[in-house]
């Protein structure tokens with residue numbers, strides 16, 4: 611048994627394979643990591659297999675799987691999961707796009723308790739070197755689609771990631787296409803994911819296998835993962851949607867509080883519209899905070915109660931933007947334009963609501979593990 615298996619899927623990588631194996635091996639030995647290097651090749655017609663077999667003579671912890679059926683990158687990675695002789699897997703490309711220097715850090719993050727560690731191109735410190743515009747646009751599009759499922763993850767389609775065996779061991783993965791990480795995130799058993807930035811370097815040699823069918827395959831995969839979550843409520847995707855739903859319910863209750871207090875203060879206490887609206891808005895902010903804190907985002911946190919004041923402060927802070935929007939729209943529409951103040955208030959609330967969700971998701975209740983936004 612090893613402490614780590616570095617899985618490298620390959621197809622026609624004769625010009626890169628020796629370099630990547632040597633580089634990974636050097637990183638493993640420099641950092642005293644008892645690791646296995648597992649090359650999973652789709653029976654490349656070039657010299658890839660021969661080169662790996664030669665290297666096996668001097669690197670005993672280098673393993674090779676040659677596949678003859680069901681050709682594909684994702685399928686190869688999943689076969690790597692099955693053949694690996696360790697409990698931690700790290701997947702990386704053979705074409706030197708993923709710097710092996712990050713391996714120790716990724717392993718350390720898994721050992722620190724994260725279920726998945728993602729080498730991320732789309733966060734501060736990460737990036738892509740030398741990519742033509744077309745590749746950038748396709749990649750951004752794929753990332754956007756993936757983030758509909760995992761809004762907390764910046765690069766859910768990275769090919770450079772580490773994962774605990776327990777995440778994928780019993781997962782009903784349907785490997786297809788290029789984006790195996792999305793499948794792992796969608797169907798694996800996990801709670802914490804951490805992203806670390808890295809700079810993706812475009813392949814210098816060898817040919818790219820990315821084609822148009824990759825894009826349609828990917829779209830189908832995103833839809834499949836969304837459908838999967840309907841029947842698997844423990845999945846992260848489902849949990850995320852549930853949060854959105856709960857947030858909506860709390861928002862509706864907030865509208866009732868806001869509107870109810872406004873009408874009460876104006877009609878029965880006879881306060882002016884601006885003064886009534888300040889109380890109405892503030893009370894609805896407090897009520898929304900309490901419901902979101904004890905209900906909507908309850909499962910996200912390992913926080914202790916003492917942090918509730920900090921969250922309230924943060925919620926109150928970001929709600930000021932929404933409150934000003936609400937207040938301004940209500941008073942301008944009602945006093946200057948003459949619209950019924952109850953309708954003007956609802957319009958103000960809806961605009962403020964959209965603003966608030968976006969900000970709160972990123973600051974107040976962000977997951978501790980991802981520290982991204």
Ligand SMILES: Nc1nc2c(ncn2[C@@H]2O[C@H](COP(=O)(O)OP(=O)(O)OP(=O)(O)O)[C@@H](O)[C@H]2O)c(=O)[nH]1
Pocket residue numbers: 618619620621622623650651652681682683686702703704705707769788812813817818819820
């Ligand atoms: N086993 C296996 N590996 C593959 C297959 N297609 C690609 N790979 C490997 O998967 C990794 C990523 O493939 P790349 O072709 O580099 O994909 P990319 O990085 O999106 O595109 P380029 O770098 O522009 O070529 C490389 O190590 C490839 O050798 C395949 O069908 N089977």
Ligand SMILES: [Mg+2]
Pocket residue numbers: 703705707813
């Ligand atoms: Mg590549």
